[in-house]
Amino acid sequence: RFDGFMIDVINDISGLVGFDYRIRPTPDGRYGHKLPDSTWTGMIGDVIRGGADVAVGPLQITLEREKVVDFSKPVITSGTQLLVKRPELPYSDIKDLMNQDEVYVGVVRDTFQEKSVERMQSLSGFGLWDYVKRKNSFLDSYEEGITQVKNSDGKYALVVDQTDGAFITGKHCDVALFGELFNSINLAFACRKGSGICDKLSQGILSMRETGRIKLIYDKWFHSGVC
Template sequence: YQGYMVDLLDLLADSVGFSYRLVPVYDGQYGLLKGDGGWNGMVGELLREEADIAAAPMFVTKRRKRVVAFSQSYREVSASIVMQTGSATALKVTSLRSLLRVDPKVTFGTPKNGAIARSLRKSNDSAVKAMFARMSANPELSFPADHEEGLKRVRRDPMYAYVLQDAIAEYWIRREPCDLMIVDEIEVSEYFGLAARKGSRLVPKLNKGLAKLKDTDVLDKLYFKWWWQGDQCHDTLGKRTLTIRSGSRQLQRYRSLGQRVSVTSDCIVAVIFAMFCVALNY
């Protein structure tokens, strides 16, 4: 395995002293509450003591915090609006507000039950409210099953604007065929954290290691390594992306992403959410 999260786990292991092994999460899910009261995904494996740490781009939510313990955040998450680079509409706009004004035919989308949709639904921003109202009026097109389907719709339809986590968007706009662009960002006040069982002695260790990595800008350097150094689209997208995202704001984006981990005596079994293991290559 290789990727941002593997590097992060290696750094934490060296910093606070543990060993680990990586195991893919069985069902490929982060963790949702099921109808029978149980949990699937990484959260379920933590609760069943099949894993010791869930290390993934997993949102810290109130519902998850009731059953597992989270470390301090290792990434603050924003939402990015992605459109085709060849979209005449996208080239005319520099913000969500201008996108709403320029063309009422633009369809917006985001996964229906995800944390981004939840944040958009709760937003008090008038532009975000207007965007989510369009989504709710056209649910069949606006709520794809996952990011793969959402990005396929963007590539098929120049009038489709897809809203997803900034780190995923920033990765894909820098990968061939270089046909995607970010037109704006939305603050959503969501965070990624590492998870462990309630009462786990690992959480204070993880917090100590993460604090040290933040203070020394190591997380920013990791983000640069896995997102920017592999940029395949400098000539076609670089200038446009830099213009939209702007200098100081861009530098703040250098923090990020993930896997799942479990501990057996002194060995931590890290269960990886594979999509993010090899630099988000699904």
């Protein structure tokens, strides 16, 4: 029922360090962000409340999250990039894109990518966040954004995680990743604070790095598409 890069990784780790697990979906389908009342949504919220011992997904390690959960060693490094329609684009780079009023840039609400674009503007003055707000191009799901990109004739771009984008472009040959990475982030498993579970996961991750197993799994999911 469940598959994916992180599922394959934790399945291998379970054999290496010796534990059994059962996977269930997070009710709201989110990775997890902090609400104004200091509660958390998504996988992070499930782990905090004891509904799960481990959050199995490409979770970014942040200082805010580290206050409420433990993290394993990073599984992979990723970043934020734009997903666009192939083959011809009416712009040469992101700054050129923002000078063309007919082009929209979509951002999925309550995701790291939304925070990343907002934070990038506050740190560097790069105006993509203002551009997205002016266009009011916020979305409720990546599926909605991918559809917009595919039907856009080059006039819609979606902010995505690089690893998600690599998976999408391997399956959908009419879209591509565009431009440089906005940032570099470490992705890992999250565990109930003080449980010691992430220490065991980290042992497995380090072993898999040494043998090249993580790279093999990464290539299986992100470099073996039909495109």
